[in-house]
Amino acid sequence: MNKKFIILSIIMLMPLCLAQDISVEKLLAYNKWSSQNQRAYLNEDEKLYRQIVFFENLQKIKEHNSNPNNTYSIHLNQFSDMTREEFAEKILMKQDLINDYMKGIGQQATHNNANNETQMNSQNHTLAASIDWRTKGAVTSVKDQGQCGSCWSFSAAALMESFNFIQNKALVNFSEQQLVDCVTPENGYPSYGCKGGWPATCLDYASKVGITTLDKYPYVAVQKNCTVTGTNNGFKLKKWIVIPNTSNDLKSALNFSPVSVLVDATNWDYYSSGIFNGCNQTNINLNHAVLAVGYDEKDNWIVKNSWSAGWGEHGYIRLAPNNTCGILSSNIQVTA
Known part of the structure; x- marks a missing residue:
């Protein structure tokens, strides 16, 4: 400094x-x-x-x-010697990337033709009173992105990890670093390493190239040169969908599997426990990608973060119902 x-x-x-x-x-x-x-x-x-x-x-x-x-408590953690501005700069995604995404650039990699199917399913599906994919063994341990705005790669990797478990009954940690290094503009994807990116670009990449394991391609919290070659590199998804922007649609999707969600995490830095409702709902800025793993009997969303298990509720946060922190704004799910 x-x-x-x-x-x-x-x-x-x-x-x-x-x-x-x-x-x-x-x-x-x-x-x-x-x-x-x-x-x-x-x-x-x-x-x-x-x-x-x-x-x-x-x-x-x-x-x-x-x-x-207050419905939630906050506590000292790894961010406690940072100003709010430094936290945003080092941990969250950059605002210019967010603005481009909201204009539609980031959506180019998604399979939008599946949206109608999602809407029809949500209207006819009986929803569970609550669901938590952790209790089903479908969620890997909480990771730590460090001081690198790579949340998008963690959200996407976690999404694929959970779907792989549901489909193949194998809980495997996938490589976030592969996504950080390889899902780049040079390879045709609008994601930018530690500056930020989009889970949808990771799914597009993994559907073509595959994603390897964390053991084979460890995380180092900086962007490096891509070391992956060929098109047969582990898990390959076939299809994913965009979830419509309603609570019922997100709940319906969560009855099938976890969901990658974008949120406004501007005020999440010191969250410790409880039901978080501390976002400015009149000025939502989507700047962080996480994984929704369920909801409780009171419709609070259960969300896996990537700031280590020492943050929040063992690495998780519970968000108040409806569109708290913009959780309904931009969500995707692997379906095949």
């Missing part, structure tokens, strides 16, 4: 820091958190800056959790 920026940020944040009356308790909290998260900074200036950011975030967490009206 630029030293002048750090110094300027310290000057700007210092009044907030002084106003909080930094106590021994807060210093101990920082030291404990820093040790647990193995933080090492370039110099003392950056360390001081990160401490100030941490103290401000700690205060926000305490204020949120002290409000009995």
Whole structure:
């Protein structure tokens, strides 16, 4: 980080820091958190800056959790020395890519001719009161994308992993890194490694080339050169569909298998547990791809994230019903 920026940020944040009356308790909290998260900074200036950011975030967490009206709690985690802007820059997808996707560029790789079939099925399908594919053994362990905006590859890999289990009774971890390295504009796909991309492009790629296992192509959290050749590289899907934008259609799809969904995760950074309803519903920005694995008896959505099992509810978040965080906006599902 630029030293002048750090110094300027310290000057700007210092009044907030002084106003909080930094106590021994807060210093101990920082030291404990820093040790647990193995933080090492370039110099003392950056360390001081990160401490100030941490103290401000700690205060926000305490204020949120002290409000009995909130339906979810937040907690310290790996993002606690980041500003909201840094979190968006390092973890979420870039806004220009999102804008292009919403204009239709990202949808070019999907099989849209299956939409009518999805709508007809949802109208005639008896929905379960609740469903959770984790209890059926169809969901792999929670992964960690690191400081790389590769959520799209994790969402797509998880979708294919679950379908492979449902179809072939084998729970296999697929390679997100293969998708990051190979699903690129150079290969004809509008996805951009750690800057962001689209699960649909991964499905298009895997249907032609196949996706190999995580063991054979490990994740490194940076984009590298594609090392895959040929068109017979493991699991190959045959068909996928776009899910219409209603709660009943998403629930109907989840009765068949997990679903790849796009969401606005701007305010997800410190989520710990409970029913999340903290998105600005009047200004939804789809900036993160995850996997919906079910819903509960109260219609809360159960979602698998890719920020490690230490985040949220062992790597999961429960979203309030309906279109919370834009979860109904752009969803796909493997069907064959």
